[in-house]
Amino acid sequence: MKNVSVSKDDRIPPRERIIGVARELFYRHGIRAVGVEAVAEAAGTNKMTLYRHFASKDQLVAEYLRCLAADADGLWAKLESQFPGDARAQLSAWVKEMAKHVANSEERGCALANAAVEIPEKHHPARQVIEEFKCAQRGRLMQLCRASKLSDPELLADELFLLLEGARVTAQSMGAESPGARFVRMAGVMIASHGT
C-alpha cells in the first residue's frame, strides 16, 4: 500500500480525490485487498467523509468501475475520428490499441474482468456495471466487424473478444511468457481468415 501517488490536493473536491485514489489502489492491489480506511487516508480525508459520498464500499467499487468503463468507451470515438468511415482501419487500430494494453507490464489486465473474479456475489452493485460494460464492448466490436464487410462478422468479433480477454488475464498468470505477446499476430490471422 506504499508509494501512493494520488494527489491529496485539497483544491480537488473530496469525492474526486476518493475516486482517484480508489482507481489507483483497487486496480493495483485488488478490490478486496484495499479497505475504505486506506482509500480515505490516501485521499487526505476520512471514512466519515467517504461514507457521505458513497453509501458503502460496494457503491464505491461500482462507481470506480463506472469511471473506468466511461474512459474505455472513449476509445470508440477516438477510432472513429482517426479513421472516419473506414471500419477496417478502425478494426486494425483497435487491435493495436489493445495490444498496447496487453504488452504493458505495468497493467494488471482489465479492471472490470478482474472485479468479476473478485466479486462472485450476484447482487453486488458492481456486477451490473461489469456485465453492461462487457456486453457493450462486445456489441461495438461486432458492429465494427460487420461494417468491415468481413465474413461471419459475429463469429470474428467473438473470437477477437475472447482472444483479448484471454491475453489480458494470461498476462497476469504467465507474465512476459504469456502467449498474449502474440496477440497482434493472432488477431491478424483471425481477421484475414474472415476476409472476403
Add this chain to the structure above:
Amino acid sequence: MKNVSVSKDDRIPPRERIIGVARELFYRHGIRAVGVEAVAEAAGTNKMTLYRHFASKDQLVAEYLRCLAADADGLWAKLESQFPGDARAQLSAWVKEMAKHVANSEERGCALANAAVEIPEKHHPARQVIEEFKCAQRGRLMQLCRASKLSDPELLADELFLLLEGARVTAQSMGAESPGARFVRMAGVMIASHGT
C-alpha cells in the same frame, strides 16, 4: 460463507480436511474473501492446528493451487488412455472437456487464473505454482497440436489457449451471455483453419 458442505469427519486427518475446505471456500468466494479462521472452523479444527500444517495463509493458498494443478494434470493422461496414439481425437476431446467447464454455471473459471488476479504480489508463493501450471498446460496443448499434424501448431495451441482463458474469465464477467458459449464452435473453426 454459509452452506459449507465440507466434511468435518474426524477420521480424515486435519491437514486434508483443511485443504478440502480451502478448495471449496477459496474457489467459491475468492482467496482474499476467506480468512484462515473461517477455513479452520469449517474444517472442524482451529487456527493453531492450521498453522502447524501451513506456515502461513500464503502457504495454504499455494498448496490449494498445487492440489488443483495436480488434478488438472490428470486430464492429459485420461485423454491419452481414451484415444491412445490419436492426437487429433485427443485434441477434440480436450475441446469438449474444456467446453464443459466453460458451460458449467456452478464454476467460477480457472482457480489458478483467478488467483493470479487476486495476488499481484510477485513473491507470493502461489505465483510460482500458477506460472508453472499455465506454462505446462500451454506446453501440453502445443505438444498435442504438433502431434495432430496441423499446420502452424504453436500458433494454433496459443489461439486455443487464449480462447479458453478468455471464455473462462468472460463466463464470470458476462454470465450466460458470454461469447464463451460458442467455445466449441470457435475452437472447431480454429482447428479446421490449421488443417493440412
